[in-house]
Amino acid sequence: MMAPYTSDYAGAMAHRPYHHGDLRAALLEGAERALAEQGPEALSLRELARRAGVSHAAPGRHFRGKNHLLDTLALTGFERLDTRLGEAVEEPGDPRSRLLALARGYVGFALDHPALLELMYTRKHTPSRPDELTAAVGRLVETVLRPVTEGQEEGSIAPGDPGTIALTVAATLHGLASYADADSLRELEDHLPAVVDLLMSGLLPR
Amino acid sequence: MMAPYTSDYAGAMAHRPYHHGDLRAALLEGAERALAEQGPEALSLRELARRAGVSHAAPGRHFRGKNHLLDTLALTGFERLDTRLGEAVEEPGDPRSRLLALARGYVGFALDHPALLELMYTRKHTPSRPDELTAAVGRLVETVLRPVTEGQEEGSIAPGDPGTIALTVAATLHGLASYADADSLRELEDHLPAVVDLLMSGLLPR
DNA sequence: CAACAATGATGGCACCGTATACATCCGACT
DNA sequence: AGTCGGATGTATACGGTGCCATCATTGTTG
Numbered sequence A, B: 001m002m003a004p005y006t007s008d009y010a011g012a013m014a015h016r017p018y019h020h021g022d023l024r025a026a027l028l029e030g031a032e033r034a035l036a037e038q039g040p041e042a043l044s045l046r047e048l049a050r051r052a053g054v055s056h057a058a059p060g061r062h063f064r065g066k067n068h069l070l071d072t073l074a075l076t077g078f079e080r081l082d083t084r085l086g087e088a089v090e091e092p093g094d095p096r097s098r099l100l101a102l103a104r105g106y107v108g109f110a111l112d113h114p115a116l117l118e119l120m121y122t123r124k125h126t127p128s129r130p131d132e133l134t135a136a137v138g139r140l141v142e143t144v145l146r147p148v149t150e151g152q153e154e155g156s157i158a159p160g161d162p163g164t165i166a167l168t169v170a171a172t173l174h175g176l177a178s179y180a181d182a183d184s185l186r187e188l189e190d191h192l193p194a195v196v197d198l199l200m201s202g203l204l205p206r
Numbered sequence C: 001c002a003a004c005a006a007t008g009a010t011g012g013c014a015c016c017g018t019a020t021a022c023a024t025c026c027g028a029c030t
Numbered sequence D: 001a002g003t004c005g006g007a008t009g010t011a012t013a014c015g016g017t018g019c020c021a022t023c024a025t026t027g028t029t030g
Helices: A025-037 A045-052 A066-090 A095-112 A114-125 A131-153 A162-180 A185-201 B025-037 B045-052 B066-090 B095-112 B114-125 B131-153 B162-180 B185-201
Strands: none
Touching: A025 A045, A025 A066, A025 A114, A066 A095, A066 A114, A066 A131, A095 A114, A095 A131, A095 A162, A095 A185, A114 A131, A114 A162, A114 B114, A131 A162, A162 A185, A162 B162, A162 B185, A185 B162, B025 B045, B025 B066, B025 B114, B066 B095, B066 B114, B066 B131, B095 B114, B095 B131, B095 B162, B095 B185, B114 B131, B114 B162, B131 B162, B162 B185
16 A cells, blocks of 8 residues: 655645645646656656656546647746736837837747747647637737737827738747747847837838 | 558559658658648657558658658758748849748748648757758748848848848748738738738838 | 668557546535 | 535556567669
8 A cells, every 4th residue: 555645745845735735737837847848749648647746647637638738838828928018018118119028028938938939829720729729819919909009099100900010010029939949049139129120110221 | 361552542553663662752741641631749650651551660761750750841841931932032023022922922831831831840949950950941041131132232121230131021921921820811811912011111100 | 693781561668648437535515 | 513525536448659679571783
């Protein structure tokens, strides 16, 4: 017979309330760690269960399957990214500084959680993704849309379909972040002001 | 005892030369098909072998493992995308039309092979990717860089670090393509001219 | 024509994801 | 207070997968 809890680091501290305490959260946390350390391909439910000190079927109580866990993780990523961008947009200022803050936020997130960001967009492209994910993406676009319309109202941003403008900006941000964890990462941050200026002024000579 | 080749569609036509003829190519082709139909997660070497009518270990003669096959597939993707963009850039014209052609090429590729494009960038971000992949990405950036420097020489594109400009353009293209197979796909193609105009003129009112 | 290298087949191993049946524990209700 | 139900975790089993070692066949080449 073995003791019910053989986990080596839990149990002695903080008086774990019952069973595990909060698997689900532990699984998500462990998944994010494993995701960052190894690829998303190497992530295994059984391994996560092992690290959490539970049996390999226990995760089934909290997630319908591996996809469900990954979708949930991606969803938390979108939420965190959205709040981060929301804060960046909050700060007042001219359009250039707000756009720069937005870009810094996006690229910063990509630097902090590269694997998560990749997972988020991998999941987004998956067939039959859950509605919650598409909704989260929609909220993200809306966060970018807000400063555009506001800038247009006060005449500091050129007129035109705000949807198209927001799409372009969001696409550029995502593209930058996408390149970020492939090429020189830190270097990109230094280039951000130049990129933003370019977006503001356009490619044509003035 | 079974006949050596139980595949149902092969053998009667075109006189297959020997063993299989060209596994490797058949595997890559099958992988791309499976990739497009289902996700990249569902892709299985054994299933590919089955479809090709060979034993489950035969692919091992042509690819060191699953990763090697996927890397190879991604590499062909980069090569095809690069030639497509190269052709788009070949056509002479003012910067706007060339940029539009570039954007059409990139988004068109994304529309034709959405799963492949995703695989390409997933593989690009993988730790310890093969040098050939990074080289292929470099060639892609160079293809975008060329019209930028040419445009600057003839004064039709604003001065500035061409690397930054090319990065911004490439990032926007990739971001657009990345959003393409998530949101309304066909719709995006109609918006491309507006996006290009925006990139050319900038966000600031003129 | 004989030896060799390339290609494919067979079988085995460890691991994975998932489903089912069983055990345990918390909390709520009478 | 005591019991019962549902939530959580366990035990076990099945089919599938990637990879490896070994054996068989085929095409080529000296």
